[in-house]
Amino acid sequence: xxxxxxxxELTKAVADFLRSDITPLISGHQAFKLxxxxxxxxxxxxxxxxxxxxxxxxVERLRALLGMDGSVTELNRALAERIAKxxxxxxxxxxxxxxxxxxxxxxxxxxxxxxxxxxxxxRGG
Amino acid sequence: MIEAELSRxxxxxYPGASGVTGAAKLSGGASQETWRFDIVHPDGAIGAILRRSxxxxxAAPTRAAGLxxxxxxxxxxFEAGLPSPRVMHVLTPEDDLGTGFIMQxxxxxxxxxxxxxxxxxxxxxxxxxxxxxxxLAGLHRLPKDKLPELRSRSATQEIAEFERxxxxxxxxxxxxxxxxxxxxxxxxxxxxxxxxxxxxxxxGNLIIGADGVxxxxxxxxxxxxxxxxxxxxxxxxSWRFGEIDKPVGGFGTREELFAGYEAAGRNxxxxxxxxxxxxxTLRWGIMCGGMMQRFREGPDHSMERAMIGRRASETEIDxxxxxxxxxx
Numbered sequence: 001x002x003x004x005x006x007x008x009e010l011t012k013a014v015a016d017f018l019r020s021d022i023t024p025l026i027s028g029h030q031a032f033k034l035x036x037x038x039x040x041x042x043x044x045x046x047x048x049x050x051x052x053x054x055x056x057x058x059v060e061r062l063r064a065l066l067g068m069d070g071s072v073t074e075l076n077r078a079l080a081e082r083i084a085k086x087x088x089x090x091x092x093x094x095x096x097x098x099x100x101x102x103x104x105x106x107x108x109x110x111x112x113x114x115x116x117x118x119x120x121x122x123r124g125g
Numbered sequence: 126m127i128e129a130e131l132s133r134x135x136x137x138x139y140p141g142a143s144g145v146t147g148a149a150k151l152s153g154g155a156s157q158e159t160w161r162f163d164i165v166h167p168d169g170a171i172g173a174i175l176r177r178s179x180x181x182x183x184a185a186p187t188r189a190a191g192l193x194x195x196x197x198x199x200x201x202x203f204e205a206g207l208p209s210p211r212v213m214h215v216l217t218p219e220d221d222l223g224t225g226f227i228m229q230x231x232x233x234x235x236x237x238x239x240x241x242x243x244x245x246x247x248x249x250x251x252x253x254x255x256x257x258x259x260x261l262a263g264l265h266r267l268p269k270d271k272l273p274e275l276r277s278r279s280a281t282q283e284i285a286e287f288e289r290x291x292x293x294x295x296x297x298x299x300x301x302x303x304x305x306x307x308x309x310x311x312x313x314x315x316x317x318x319x320x321x322x323x324x325x326x327x328x329g330n331l332i333i334g335a336d337g338v339x340x341x342x343x344x345x346x347x348x349x350x351x352x353x354x355x356x357x358x359x360x361x362x363s364w365r366f367g368e369i370d371k372p373v374g375g376f377g378t379r380e381e382l383f384a385g386y387e388a389a390g391r392n393x394x395x396x397x398x399x400x401x402x403x404x405x406t407l408r409w410g411i412m413c414g415g416m417m418q419r420f421r422e423g424p425d426h427s428m429e430r431a432m433i434g435r436r437a438s439e440t441e442i443d444x445x446x447x448x449x450x451x452x453x
Contacts, residue, residue, distance in 0.1 A: 036428045037428055076299060080297035080299050084302050099449065100445060103438065104442075110435045116442045119369065123451060123452060
């Protein structure tokens, strides 16, 4: 077991330092790049916080949908192949719900401010 | 310094010009740069833009029309009375500036978020969707016998090309697979009419003023194909910049776009437009994947590129909203 503080606590500390202490000192193109860097750290923090839970739920849905076991990557590859072959489509029970749940979990990490995501979140599943 | 080469160039082809000032790079990747500068002239400064591939970057990527073709298309559009900058000079080897062209600078805004939010454009915004319809109708009517040589792509060829691009990324995405199936199932077949297609007509590639569209930029992806492609692309959610209920670039409705297009004497096929909107959404998603790949493999190991890679999921939610909408 690795020691503490956790990666989540560490990335958050770095992002907070850059945001509060460094941002006021930087301007121009470097300020733009600093903002991108802070966004990356925030994204990584969200992923570290949420990935375990969302991957577990995704694997569970994929197992039920595909009737097979595997890692989240293997199962996604299998689902992609079945859709490509036409064996699974939007008429397949559970597929649309699975893709929606998976995509919403991704947006929660990648772009929680994306307008389409906020609209769908408001719809509440 | 680029000003020396530019000064020698303008002195040769612009009567009375004595040099240039204020050269500043606006944007630039490895293969294409845009510079602004002013031509010094006894009658007053003349605002100009240089668009070029620097020396050593002659070869265009396969999808690009090439800078010479871009210059020819912009000039044709200008002559047809469409909002387009006047092309002043096509670079020759004597210019020692690489390949490309110099055009008259059009003042206005290209940053989509400013156009959608700033007070200055408040009066123009409600007019833009319809105006864009008229501009697209004009572009699609440019005489084919005057066009430069351009690649020609049908919907079927485009689906195959995007599928190849996507598979080469080795990036299994069930939502993209679903979109590819949908596109194959809804392939509208050859267009009744093949016209010039701008290929990247969207909010961000237009110069907008308080009076509306002043210029159409970035003809890099121009080709021959289904005119409905441009109508679909301008509606892709990625170019609405948050104004998701206004499909046409965040400005207005499809109905206004179609009305502007039809008022200019051309017909709209809404089913084809929808097909190209789905295609365009997937296209941007695959482009995000391309950014991820280039970030990983270098040489452009930039944070910006990495983050664009993570924007593919935006196109996944937009594809689901188009193909498998929930409730209402």
